[in-house]
Amino acid sequence: MSRSxxxxxxxxxxxxxxxxxxxxxxxxxxxISIRTLYRDIATLQGQGAPIEGEAGLGYVLKxxxxxxxxxxxxxEIEAIVLGSRWVAKQxxxxxxxAAANALAKIAAVLPDDxxxxxxxxxxxxxxPAEVMESIDLGLVRQAIRNERKLAFRYRDAGxxxxxxxxxxxxxxFFDKVRVVVAWCExxxxxxxxxxxxITDLKPIDTRYPRRRxxxxxxxxxxxxxxxxx
Amino acid sequence: MSRSxxxxxxxxxxxxxxxxxxxxxxxxxxxISIRTLYRDIATLQGQGAPIEGEAGLGYVLKxxxxxxxxxxxxxEIEAIVLGSRWVAKQxxxxxxxAAANALAKIAAVLPDDxxxxxxxxxxxxxxPAEVMESIDLGLVRQAIRNERKLAFRYRDAGxxxxxxxxxxxxxxFFDKVRVVVAWCExxxxxxxxxxxxITDLKPIDTRYPRRRxxxxxxxxxxxxxxxxx
DNA sequence: TCGCTGCTGCCAGAATCTGACAGTAGGCTG
DNA sequence: CAGCCTACTGTCAGATTCTGGCAGCAGCGA
Numbered sequence: 001m002s003r004s005x006x007x008x009x010x011x012x013x014x015x016x017x018x019x020x021x022x023x024x025x026x027x028x029x030x031x032i033s034i035r036t037l038y039r040d041i042a043t044l045q046g047q048g049a050p051i052e053g054e055a056g057l058g059y060v061l062k063x064x065x066x067x068x069x070x071x072x073x074x075x076e077i078e079a080i081v082l083g084s085r086w087v088a089k090q091x092x093x094x095x096x097x098a099a100a101n102a103l104a105k106i107a108a109v110l111p112d113d114x115x116x117x118x119x120x121x122x123x124x125x126x127x128p129a130e131v132m133e134s135i136d137l138g139l140v141r142q143a144i145r146n147e148r149k150l151a152f153r154y155r156d157a158g159x160x161x162x163x164x165x166x167x168x169x170x171x172x173f174f175d176k177v178r179v180v181v182a183w184c185e186x187x188x189x190x191x192x193x194x195x196x197x198i199t200d201l202k203p204i205d206t207r208y209p210r211r212r213x214x215x216x217x218x219x220x221x222x223x224x225x226x227x228x229x
Numbered sequence: 230m231s232r233s234x235x236x237x238x239x240x241x242x243x244x245x246x247x248x249x250x251x252x253x254x255x256x257x258x259x260x261i262s263i264r265t266l267y268r269d270i271a272t273l274q275g276q277g278a279p280i281e282g283e284a285g286l287g288y289v290l291k292x293x294x295x296x297x298x299x300x301x302x303x304x305e306i307e308a309i310v311l312g313s314r315w316v317a318k319q320x321x322x323x324x325x326x327a328a329a330n331a332l333a334k335i336a337a338v339l340p341d342d343x344x345x346x347x348x349x350x351x352x353x354x355x356x357p358a359e360v361m362e363s364i365d366l367g368l369v370r371q372a373i374r375n376e377r378k379l380a381f382r383y384r385d386a387g388x389x390x391x392x393x394x395x396x397x398x399x400x401x402f403f404d405k406v407r408v409v410v411a412w413c414e415x416x417x418x419x420x421x422x423x424x425x426x427i428t429d430l431k432p433i434d435t436r437y438p439r440r441r442x443x444x445x446x447x448x449x450x451x452x453x454x455x456x457x458x
Numbered sequence: 459t460c461g462c463t464g465c466t467g468c469c470a471g472a473a474t475c476t477g478a479c480a481g482t483a484g485g486c487t488g
Numbered sequence: 489c490a491g492c493c494t495a496c497t498g499t500c501a502g503a504t505t506c507t508g509g510c511a512g513c514a515g516c517g518a
Contacts, residue, residue, distance in 0.1 A: 002474095003506075004233035008298070015340045022463065033508045038465065048300060055464045056516035065306055067299045068338055071277060075327035076334075077294055082402070083312025083328060098304035099312065105305075109297055111244040119445060120373045122401040122410065144349045172351040173311070181351065216348060231505090232475075251494065262477045267496065284495045285485035 003040075006030060008068050010040055011049065011061065020058035074114065078121055081106065085123045092137065092178055135201040137171065140180055142203070144168050147212050149204040150182070155197045166191070167208035169215045183208075183215060190219045232269075235259060237297050239269055240278065240290065249287035303343065307350055310335065314352050321366065321407055364430040366400065369409055371432070373397050376441050378433040379411070384426045395420070396437035398444045412437075412444060419448045 001009075013029055014021065027037040041059065045051055050062035072080070084106070087099035107115060135152070143150050150168050155161045166182035172192070173179075179192040230238075242258055243250065256266040270288065274280055279291035301309070313335070316328035336344060364381070372379050379397050384390045395411035401421070402408075408421040 018342070023465095024463085035509070036507055039506085042465090047298075050300075053464055054516080055514070056462060058463075064300060064302050065339075065343065067296065067301060067335070069276075069298055070296045070334055070338070071279075072294050072296060072331060072334070073327065074292055074294060075323060076331040079316045079324050079328035080309060080313055080331050082324070083314070083316040084309055085312070086315050086402075087308045087312040094304060095308050095311070098302065099308035102301060102305040102309050105299055105301070106296070109299070110294075111241070113244075113247065114294065116442070117374065120370075120399045120441065122399045122445075141349075145346065170349045170351045173315075212349065213345070216351075252496095253494090264478075265476055268475085271496090282495055283485075284483070285493060287494075 006032070007040055007044055010037075010044065011066055011068075014051065014059060014061040020054070020060045022058040023053070026059065074117070077106075077110070077114065078118060081118050082121060082123065089123065090173065091176060094137065135195060135198050137178065137195065139201060139203055140168060140171055140195070144171060144212060147207050147210075149185075149206055149208050150180075150201065151204055152193075152201045153199045154193055155199070162186075164193070165204070166193070167210065167215065169212035169219070181219060183210075190215075190222060235261070236269055236273055239266075239273065240295055243280065243288060243290040244294075249283070249289045251287040252282075255288065303346070306335075306339070306343065307347060310347050311350055311352065318352065319402065320405060323366065364424060364427050366407070366424065368430060368432055369397060369400055369424070373400060373441060376436050376439075378414075378435055378437050379409075379430065380433055381422075381430040382428045383422055384428070391415075393422070394433070395422070396439065396441075396444065398441035398448070410448060412439075419444075419451060 009030060010026065013026055017025075023034055023037050023041075027034045030037065032040075041051055041053065049066060050064045051059055052062055053059045081103065084099045084103050088096050088103065090096050090099075110118075140150065142148075147167075147169075149165055151163070151165045153161060154164050165185045166180070167185070168180050168182040170181040171178060172181055174192070174194075178195045180195060180198070181190065181192045183189070184191040238259060239255065242255055246254075252263055252266050252270075256263045259266065261269075270280055270282065278295060279293045280288055281291055282288045310332065313328045313332045317325050317332065319325050319328075339347075369379065371377075376396075376398075378394055380392070380394045382390060383393050394414045395409070396414070397409050397411040399410040400407060401410055403421070403423075407424045409424060409427070410419065410421045412418070413420040
């Protein structure tokens with residue numbers, strides 16, 4: 001195996017083990033000596049890979065993801081760039097900024113002619129709507145990831161306010177607003193909640209009793225067939 | 230310069246010259262011997278790069294684009310995936326298919342935990358609208374790229390039909406339909422045309438007298454300020 | 459204190475890469 | 489057809505890089 005291939009393998013290894021791994025283990029998995037591993041790690045760090053080593057612990061790959069060399073056709077690149085531009089115009093600040101950063105990174109490695117072609121493919125959406133998020137989406141993401149309940153006050157389309165305890169499992173886009181998709185304990189059904197109508201968001205420390213993947217699947221199934229059938 | 234860096238450089242070189250380039254020229258640009266160049270080309274081909282060499286002509290990089298290893302944060306990946314999903318749901322069949330392919334390629338190299346997180350971020354747009362493209366968007370793209378005029382019949386929102394000759398310079402999304410952005414010869418102004426209302430599209434072989442980048446810039450400027458000011 | 463770990467410098471042998479030369483084969487032009 | 493340009497392969501010796509082992513230092517936890 002050539003050295004450059006091995007470097008990618010090393011990243012994949014680090015990603016597999018999420019906990020700190022000792023250099024010795026990594027060297028074993030790659031079939032190289034510990035000395036060479038240290039050199040490889042140094043090389044990767046030199047190329048900007050976010051690898052951290054601490055004495056007595058081992059190595060961890062900091063969050064952040066390296067895409068290995070990927071082949072895309074012109075159209076696939078166009079699709080990716082266009083989609084990222086769309087995300088960049090969405091009101092979710094964090095995602096929008098992330099999309100802008102991603103676009104910058106992609107543009108940096110694109111050949112000029114392709115970049116020109118992409119300029120001819122524009123997005124005609126209006127300026128981003130001034131939707132003020134009243135809540136911290138980070139809390140929602142965390143609750144989803146850890147399968148924890150959420151409590152909040154909600155004001156529905158009619159203006160009626162209510163208190164909810166829900167089991168969130170997805171955070172989606174709907175037109176210009178973001179919605180939390182969840183099982184509502186009060187209604188005993190799937191509901192989605194516009195984030196801009198949520199107030200007093202409080203994470204609850206109890207885990208909800210179902211797997212979020214399962215609920216996602218069930219919820220999708222209810223979407224596929226029209227209401228009432 | 231290490232060999233692996235040079236291989237990426239070689240791809241960039243090939244991309245710069247769009248016409249066939251002889252191995253000798255490439256070797257000069259990279260500062261290596263012809264023999265080493267042949268070896269490098271062979272290596273790249275072995276890794277799946279679409280390089281073609283023909284005796285008497287030179288090397289060409291077949292359309293298709295290789296993204297070098299790129300670092301993305303979790304959020305940037307989420308933005309890219311989300312955007313691609315959005316594109317995949319758009320009515321433009323070619324782009325939608327391209328987005329689906331790109332997503333598959335990205336998903337293939339994503340670690341499992343990240344893929345799970347992304348599942349929790351859904352797109353709540355309805356099923357793709359049944360917009361039948363009556364024209365071949367490929368012709369439009371080609372006209373834009375080559376700065377050629379286009380002639381077609383257009384039926385506007387009020388139902389009134391007209392013949393147009395335009396200078397197209399962009400192909401954009403607007404909500405669920407695609408629009409051609411162009412300078413309209415009849416109206417002597419920028420106009421955009423919904424592709425589903427265009428019929429009898431005919432490419433015209435005459436080049437229009439302005440640069441498409443310039444027109445794009447001017448058109449963008451008109452968008453920034455509200456009408457009438 | 460000990461053990462485990464990260465990390466660096468050094469060195470000799472192994473592996474790889476590189477350039478040069480020679481030769482084959484294919485396309486293009488005259 | 490000949491002549492030229494090109495892609496491509498084989499071979500080989502020297503240059504370069506890579507690799508593993510060793511020694512040693514530093515930080516962390518028990």
